[in-house]
Amino acid sequence: MSLVLSETAAFLQDQTQRFAREKTPTSHFRSVRDSENPECFDREIWKQMADQGLSGILIPEEFGGSNFGLSGIGVVLQELGRTLTPSPLFATGVIGASFLTKIGTDSQKQKYLPEIANGNLTTCFAFEEGPRHKPIISKVTAEKKGKNYIINGKKSFVVDGGFADLIIIAAKTSKGPSLFLADKNSKGIDINIAKMVDSRNSANITFSDLEISPENILGEIDQAQDTIEEILDISRAALAAEMLGGALEAFEITINYLKEREQFGVKIGSFQALQHRAANMFTELELCKSCVLESLSCFDEKSNDIPRIVSLAKAKIGETFHLISNEGVQMHGGVGVTDEYDIGLYLKRARVAEQIFGNSEFHRNRYAELTGY
Amino acid sequence: MSLVLSETAAFLQDQTQRFAREKTPTSHFRSVRDSENPECFDREIWKQMADQGLSGILIPEEFGGSNFGLSGIGVVLQELGRTLTPSPLFATGVIGASFLTKIGTDSQKQKYLPEIANGNLTTCFAFEEGPRHKPIISKVTAEKKGKNYIINGKKSFVVDGGFADLIIIAAKTSKGPSLFLADKNSKGIDINIAKMVDSRNSANITFSDLEISPENILGEIDQAQDTIEEILDISRAALAAEMLGGALEAFEITINYLKEREQFGVKIGSFQALQHRAANMFTELELCKSCVLESLSCFDEKSNDIPRIVSLAKAKIGETFHLISNEGVQMHGGVGVTDEYDIGLYLKRARVAEQIFGNSEFHRNRYAELTGY
Amino acid sequence: MTDLTLFREETRDWLETNCPPEMKKPMTPHGMTWGGRNCKFSHPDQELWLKRLGEKGWTAPTWPKEYGGGGLSYDENKILAEEMTNLGTRMPLASFGLWMLGPALLEYASEEQKMEHIPKIIKGEIRWCQGYSEPGSGSDLASLKTKAIEDGDNFIVNGQKVWTSYANECDMIFTLVRTGPQEPKHDGISFLLIDMDQAGVETKPIKLISGASPFCETFFTDAVVPKKNLVHKLNKGWDVAKNLLQHERKMLASMGLGGSKAASKGKTGSGLATLSKKYVEVKDEKIIDEGLRQKIAKCDMNSHAFSLTLKRVSEEAKNSNNGPSAATSIFKLYGSEHNKQKYEIMLEAMGSQALGWEGGEFGPEELAITREWLRTKANSIEGGTSEVQLNVISKRVLDLPQ
């Protein structure tokens, strides 16, 4: 497997880095956050990202995408993660695009994928049913009624659920989980928007006799388990890449602060106790880089060890982002806990990203199980 | 509850400190270790300890002891732990003396307690049945045969089991655990002596149709559970006190080394990274001191929270002795891993003491259970 | 009947008679009384309770009677605290004057100054804030630059302070200012009491990551301070500062103890476990997730060990009769690190439910925990960073070489 960036990936990284530095530095995040905009992202910026092809990286060329694969979108998310760029790329460009590409019917693909690629359509995945990640659906059900399905129940903490146009719903049918598509404005959908501590959008979505017609069934009824697991792993790997970007940036901000800030007449970066802590963080980050790279490329290279590698990446970067964001705030001293400095923003993002799609303990557990103990 | 030493305890501590520094510095431990003596302790020294009254601290005055309580023997063990003094005090003076005092018949007390107090009799407690602490007996059984009981099965890792004159056996009878006394030379006892990594004595003891007559039943048949639990807690608190002594000494040895050793033209104790690690160890030690003191005095004061406080003490000092012995070796650098320096001896003792009578995880578990979660 | 038993009975009677009903209910987020000229009481019983206790001097039970204090002995004070806990009465007054300035004034101020300021602290008439840190001087406090120049009977003060708690609501500020610009760092500092009700003093709240603004920047522009407000000698303010910092650390250390009372109650469960049980699977009262359970147990045990240590050190101090010792550095360090850890565990237990900011379906307690988690990040910074505490321990306590 390749642990070195391909040329395509290197190009995408470079392009996104420039975009993020110019268009979406952290000041962009702050302006979105402090605006009255309940969507938590900027439609104009999202359109520009789509124009650069970022929304279509996982979409086949015939539907307007570039099909650059997970390694491609991984480096993009990493760079956007550095500046905390708020955008629908994760829920739409990764999760939505993957579901539709993998198991969409031809007409579903025709209808949605080009719209995702050009930035007109956003999606969300209504999956979780409680405050902690649990990859088993038990509360939301879909009952057959004639040719249609009737969905009832409540989903929690749907990423981008507050604004996404198209909701991908995972629900229990008679013999296993199934997937459905629904317009957010459909009758029987009640969306309760929440702003999370990282100022991103999340929603609880309640379905009350939501009626789904056959053309909005996604994939085979009762057969969604494997697809859900695969897309969850894709999501985790993509999220890990974004977290790596955040952790790298938080680390660099902190190192720069250590080189600038003076106390007792010297730079605080000259204090050995801080140096050793910084060196340990650097070491952990080096390990995370390898895990994240591997977790992205293992999909493109069709490894037979994907779930284990993904759990490795999500757990390691979860721990490391946690560590670095805590240490970063502490090493900044007083200004670290003020809203004026950026480091605190990474602290907030770290906890949300660590929590969703399985925290480190969840993934350690899964790794152990997959390794046979 | 009192978290300050009583006058009696302060006196005992002072007396034992002098004894340990004069008679049993670590060079004494080394000489016993390197001798051919399979008993792993020095009978002459033990006699002197008994003459000072150390073996009889938990024994009532009428049987030749001083009845100074667990707070008394705790400070003694702490001081002996500092110099790694090898002696039967723990298995005999704490465990054996406690069992006999609590539930011995008058004639058992008459027969054994004065002999323990004067240093002539050693005891061991044959309890564990595997390599990890488990406070439930399942493998060694005692079957009634006429007035007698017949014991079969195997006990593991019996502290001082390699030489103790009198074996206190915990065995399963029809309705619960029971306790029995047996001379080590009885027919049906096979003792397999092991030297542990800390150069102390331990034994696997196999019972093959060992016959116990009625006068050697200790306490009520089937009713030993409460007593066993109480004595286990006494043992854990006493062991925690010994570990505290070892941890304090290992810490002080290390601090002194930091003040002496030069590298790059300065004392290594001037390196801030080492200073902060030392300060953290100091902090943990301060917490351990409080926990150990409390765990000793809670018996004498008949607290209703004994098991929780004891688990707190054993877990905290287990973690802390572990930390300090590891850090101590590392801070010594190359000489830390040579047999010539003392610090490695504490590393070895730390692991054995941490392991027996429940390691830190065991006691965290128990603490959680006792607190209701 | 011993004197102490008598005292306990009298105290219990007095408390039962005088504590207004509302003040026997658990504290609410807005129910704290901070005193001062512009004090707002959210319930009239708060005012009554402060007045009754203040007149008796029991807001500062061990301070001398001559300045309005309670004049109680160590043992009497302990009994008073126990009886207040038993009756479940609220703290009558939260005050940096009580916790920090007062003890320092008792040690360093002139008789006139004591007579002037201490009674008002005790009665909650004046609300104080602390003017120590400056933008350029965090851990290196003595590098402060705010200047005071003598001008007849006054000092004229210019400069900027930061991290002044609730300065925008306070009446007076105790500050460290540079009066001897030529002297070595620590020797040119004086301790001044400055009235904030003047044109030369302005405050500006600082927004924190938690969204709250408990601190301000405070600006002095030709602020006028009468010379009678200089505490201790000119250029010897560092002595006062050090003494006061120890009181501050002692106060901050106690913050780590939130969960320890519950933890030490045995079978009744700990606060952390009780909270967690609302969010995770439980079977037979046991938290199923063993990893989380072990973390909670570790944290509870640390609370327990920490509170035993506070008790031990206070018992030791009782005999030796010393002031705050070097061991207070351990408390500040451990208390703040432990509190941070506790909140991280809460977050882990509560999952996304502890990560809300606004909207959605978060309960007020949940939203408060999120904010408080962010607030705890300052614990190991304010009042001396953990790194400073570690330096102090390694140098002053362990005597490791410079």
Added chain:
Amino acid sequence: MTDLTLFREETRDWLETNCPPEMKKPMTPHGMTWGGRNCKFSHPDQELWLKRLGEKGWTAPTWPKEYGGGGLSYDENKILAEEMTNLGTRMPLASFGLWMLGPALLEYASEEQKMEHIPKIIKGEIRWCQGYSEPGSGSDLASLKTKAIEDGDNFIVNGQKVWTSYANECDMIFTLVRTGPQEPKHDGISFLLIDMDQAGVETKPIKLISGASPFCETFFTDAVVPKKNLVHKLNKGWDVAKNLLQHERKMLASMGLGGSKAASKGKTGSGLATLSKKYVEVKDEKIIDEGLRQKIAKCDMNSHAFSLTLKRVSEEAKNSNNGPSAATSIFKLYGSEHNKQKYEIMLEAMGSQALGWEGGEFGPEELAITREWLRTKANSIEGGTSEVQLNVISKRVLDLPQ
């Protein structure tokens, strides 16, 4: 068929034909070949295997053919390693000459020195040890005091080295000696190759906490060293030393990887888990004790992440064609700390069964784990302590101020 495919086929054929049967069995504790004048083989196949590979230069596959090396490219070497792994052949030769001295000689030695020493390293004819540390100089290596004084065609060496691995069984020692007592610390050091078969060199084993004595103290008393054994320039030995230390750290770093191969095999389980299962309760292949299980998973994941990182850095280096980089400091640090942690977990899993010394009912593997656990404590000290590695990372990699 590409050249590499052809090479793979030829290599596989050659290995299958030439590897003696005993050398396809797993390594035993005493089955390692260390070479040298007094080499003892515990099985004749060891000698045969060393001879055959040595003649082909495949004990040092990438070293130049002119000095007896294999002359293989990066890719060919990788293929050779893969085929040896596939066939399960043993390492033919363990040697500080191969791991440390050889690479440094290739870079710094004269043509004559290379011709003289490298072929003997490759064939295992001379066994080397390292004479760097001295009793007073641990992490501060450059403070060494062993002196070499010029005397005609020779140097006369006096002083003491410590931590010389297996010096009592070695033929030659590469040493750092002080030749310029007036020069600044690092500028007065030279790199000498010293024959140990002379009266002026004596060795004394050091007993470690593990009970073993893999290291010696080595004493030089007027030892005679021909000037032709000076590597690189006089007083410039520190250049050689630094280069060689990087090779040492690379070698030591790989020690932390013991469990990672097993860990990366997926469902087959990890070594740590398999071992633990013998000692703890297991249900449906799952370790019941969740705390232990999480620790094992964490450790396995760290092994996994570490081996991915070694692979990544080697792939990166392949393109850039640089020598060992500053990143090797990460490997030494992480490898040794990780290995220590792994053994601590083993001890926890095995309970008292991993705490035996002698007697009792301990299996040989169990006793070996106890000793190896003690041995791992030196991992983070030898070849540069973890503290030195952290200094290197923070200063050279992160560029933090002095």
